[in-house]
Amino acid sequence: KLKEHKLLRESELVEINSNSNLKIGEMSVSFFKVTHSIPDCLGMVFHTPEGNIVHTGDFKFDLTPANNEHSDIHKMADIGKEGVLLLLSESTNAERPGLTPSEQMVGEHVETTFRKAERKVILSTFASNISRVQQVVDAAQKTNRKLALLGRSMVKVVAVAMERGYLTVPDGMLIDPHEINEMAPEKVAILCTGSQGEPLAALARLSTGNFRGVDILPEDTVIFAAGPIPGNERNVTSIVDNLFALGAKVIYGSGSTSGMHVSGHGYQEDLKLMLTLMKPKYFIPIHGEFRMLHHHRLLAESVGVEQGNTFIINNGDVVDIEHTIARQTRKIPVGNTYVDGGDVGNVGEFVLRDRKQLSEDGILMIVLTMSKAEGKLISEPDTISRGFVDSDFSELRRDVNRLTTKTVNELQEANRNQWNVMKKQIKKSIRQYVYTHTKKKPMIVPILIEI
Known part of the structure; x- marks a missing residue:
């Protein structure tokens, strides 16, 4: 994937296996084998000054795996004996009873x-x-x-x-x-x-x-x-x-x-076995819809995790661990990052709203040619449509031009011919008229040409 997206040269790849041990600042990371639907899957143990934090990754327990890659249950048990402060475990099949069938x-x-x-x-x-x-x-x-x-x-x-x-x-x-x-x-x-x-x-x-x-x-x-x-x-x-x-x-x-598919994610008994092996003090269910996380929390409590020691968190939620005590504290901003050409992350809410409107109902541009000296229309407005579909657009176009002319004349009579006022009133009048007759909401863009 890195090669496909031309990111390989600027990326540093570190090959790991179940025996690897990486040092990152005051923390080290070790690994253990798990069975999943792809080869060489590993769970991770983060050895921190506060205690060990385990992330299972995707897993199931398959005693007869087709690729002969067994979960390293003995190593998991040793990790549990050493002590696990926090376990993060996947929840995809937390609603399904029993053990996941073998591949x-x-x-x-x-x-x-x-x-x-x-x-x-x-x-x-x-x-x-x-x-x-x-x-x-x-x-x-x-x-x-x-x-x-x-x-x-x-x-x-x-x-x-x-x-x-x-x-x-x-x-x-x-x-x-x-x-x-x-x-x-x-x-x-x-x-x-x-x-x-x-x-x-x-x-x-x-x-x-x-x-x-x-x-x-x-x-x-x-x-x-x-x-x-x-x-x-x-x-x-x-x-x-x-x-x-x-x-x-x-x-x-x-x-x-059909018998043609079995999941690569653990059912309830798989999840309970992982919890029993790790024996965590704290538990955070991950990787699933809220209902799956909820069921996984209940499973954890059923095998001995204290009721107040489980957290269901959303993206951006922070759980702080200090002196081996875990607490859900603050929230950091997260969400989608929008890319617009070469601009990354600077696409505003209004831009997205406008693009959504354009994609759904199109745009009507109303061109007005006015005398700069007298502030009056020189010719009838011209309405241009893009992406807006109506069975009889020619009739609608005549009505829009007529309504625009009427709106401009009324504003001139009231001495309110400032362009910003005129623009707002034209948009309001045309938007109401078009929706009443078509049930559509195209973007309305008045364009003034002064001569």
Whole structure:
């Protein structure tokens, strides 16, 4: 990502592993292995003069991980024995009872589906989930299928994973997309991006027939091997509908519904195990909606964390620790940083409001040509529209010009022909008229030309 955004040269990269120990001022940082859906995941321990602060990162406890990367439970227990002043632990699945299912379950379902499929199989998942990609490769090998990769990130991640030894792909298995149609469909599998309904990803383009050289045909099997992230459901549903319309067999849904996806985030029993191993004095649930944080706090209290020693905090909230006592104190300003060309962080609220209005209802510019000496209109106002759509704009334009002329004349009769007063009154009159007749609120911009 740094290379993609041309930031690699100005960045200092420090390679770490579970045995690393970094010194930062009066604080040091050590690490411990956790299991997640991507390789080499680590939790962190910040050794401070006040005590140890642990950040779990994303994790689950999987006793049979597909990538054989086990959580280092013994090291976690040792950290807990040493003493943990504060634990920050992820809360994504704090509402789900039980233990998170093992990733190996997905591999078994994928292989079974590959065997049963009578035509080509298209499977979409996160490119970063290397253990799942490996299981797809294994299923293709066991069912004598060639594998094609679609989607830029999938191609890049697979290449890097193979180069670094995280992914093993038999020689001759990978084929180029243009070779798909040259082979018997029952001998082909496709691994692609787009499991979250991204409009420009490979699966979305396949579902609309817009991926050059590759088509989804009736009786092809399409597998969503990833659950939709909250907020992506509508996009995913749209693609599923398109695939059914093409005649494909579609396997979608998470967990026990399809067996094609298990979470990389711990369920309630995983979270309770982490709390039990760490035995923190204070606890802050992180990484989740408020309800998830709330459920995680209740879990912490159920395994022994004192009720007054848990904090649910928002972005910007500060928890101070002094003499091993934690207190929520102040708040620092946080939020989005807006970038406008080369200007970073200086885009004001009014600019954003105007741009929002322009994007929704467009703009009406009313040009008035007036005599500088007499302060009277020389010609009829001219109304110009951009981004404002009305079924009969020519009639609306005549009415706006007529109303503008009337407003200017009335102000002149009342000796109130100052430009700033005239501008405000024109905007007010035209805004009311346009909304009454169109129910739209375009930006109104009077422009004065004095001759």
